Amino acid sequence: MNLEKAVGFIRRFQLLAAGFILLIIGFILSPSPSNAENHAVYVIPVHNEVEKGLHAFLKRGFEEAEANGAQLIVLDIHTPGGQVNAAGEIGKLLDETKIRTVAFINDRALSAGAFISLHADAIYMVPNAQIGAAAIIDQQGNAADKKAQSYWRSAMKSAAENNGLDPLYAMAMADPAIHLPQYHAPKGELLTFSSKEALETGYSKATVRHLDDVLKAEQAAQAPLKKVEESWADKVARFVTSPVVVPILLSLASLGLILELYSPGFGLPGSIGLSSLLLFFYGHLVAGLAGYESIVLFAIGVLLVLAELFLPGGIAGFLGISAVAGSIILAGEDVKWMGMSILIAVAVALLGMILMVKVLGKKMKFFKRMILSDSTNTESGYVSNISRLELIGKTGLAKTPFRPAGTVIVDGERIDAVTEGGFIEAQKKVIIVKVEGSRIVVREIEE
Template structure:
């Protein structure tokens, strides 16, 4: 609830234009890695600028790049705003950062700034497949053409096969522009040392400058939605809940598992990647799994597990990446269960109260009938013929018996030689 309150306070719109006069400039930073949580922050910043009646938005860029799909969504966000946008490369705009900068109306760089090196690589650090490369090259070309820049240089940033030795990108090398080269090929409108010089260069030195800062909730959401953090969170959740299954009561491990799940959904909700329907689906899944303890058939459990997996996949946006994270979490859970059972010899404590463990064993004093061991050695007479079973009489008591071997006729003397539960074995006395 506290985190939600912070996020609501941080997302309250500005109303500066109504209170003051003159031009307004919003400065929105694009820092660290480009990931899905950044989109929510930029969306909020642009909405604030629109509410305040801003004349210009300056995106202060210092990023090594990031996710292609996240960069694509941010580029759409920049294209859809009617406010003048300026990309200020305040150090580096590499990979996805260069793609975002190309979608601004103008680009300015600091003297030691760099922009480019925008090849697509997978999570293992290798070049992406041909399909992904083709999409990315088309996107880079389109971004350059839309902003009125030579698309060849944008392609050289993403494709090693483009040969542009005059700008330091011979065949086999990716193009990375420094400030001087970027200005000479008209990929930047100028080189400035700091924000004050930039505002003077674009004629807004007297404008009111409003810096948009990330709220705690947005910083947390960006951290949680990082593709490296997501599998760690899900693995912690699965590991904590598995350990709790083998522990009496509810303790630290279970609390860590639940907290990890809550953080996962909270981060994706704040980042705008998931809606409340995913959280509702997750709660329904948990309810169905609990119901499985009391309902026969296994259908409720299967539906519950499917609902939980579906909610996590829906929350992530990228089904493939989220599926990989889920597989990692499931592998961690399976390994933990094997270790607890095989190495530590643990048994699940969760089901102690709903599983009947009492047994009617002989060691516990339970017998199906009384063993009349006192009859061994006693003598009697057959009341009926034993073929091989029948009835004998011992001291006026009728007893069901079987012969030790063959037929024993009626009114024959017999001796009890064995008693096994309800089975009394007799032998004819010669």
């Protein structure tokens, strides 16, 4: 059964791995758009949460704009914020490009979105837009420690100063201790500018209603317009690299693979488990978080786990699981968070197994196959051995010497027996005095 399971596992893994490799090759070899005209305006959306997948998408958009000699990059911003590290890399991307950049706040630019906007060469806002509320929080949604807050406050200040803006307002967006009542930011609350307030303080260059107004203000109304859209690969990468989705994927992977170990053949649980792992690595690879070394380490881990089916000792399995866990940690950006995600996945898998076995195991045929529910009891007609009570009192002839075990012939039947402790020579007459299960006790008959 182990051999059949291993063969099925290998075949299904080969199919999934082949599909995964084709996706990677398609992503690498897909030609970048090259038909954009020179001096075009590139419009790149900055929507939803700011994370590493967004940075990878913006980086490719900036590279395309630079390769085609674009004169202006407009970031269409509508975001509630996101990861600090991703925002920092996007800010660096804006600082390093030679193309003029504009932040078009089409609704709101909060937290990390405000930080990104401050790194643009100019900010334009629609009438009801907002910018600010740039508090830094950890993965659990709590306020970050003082060290992280100090860094973030300094980063906001530097972003404002580099664009000739009053840094006090940027710091007030990140520090609730700064008191600015004239802008509805009393002590203890973060500063958030409306479009009117941003215009008054110089944070916004103009209040506009449409993108066309931004292009007119930038004297690029006649320039060709190139809107960069997220590909399906970008959308997948942004989705699977989300801090919320990562533990879910790893939980599905661990639960599916554990279920597969206890089910015959290779079926749905194993497919879900491997697909979740491949999706995890694909998204992190596209987002620029995972390198090919993590993929290689993952493949080595899988091979070692497969080798455990044929090798005794458990060493190969332990090394394989360690390699898979190491590849997952290596693929992530934050080692601490990835380690926590793995622990969450293991806990979910164990709880899921207990729930499925205890609750669903009695109701669903799939889980019944995983549980040994049959019992061999006397009521069902099963006995461990036959108790030969009818032999008590019968006499026979010792076929072999008893030291104290031997063989006796009773009514032509050879029976294994023992003495009460003494020695009996062969060919002596004996009588069976006790039967205890399979233990038959004989005694020599004195002539």
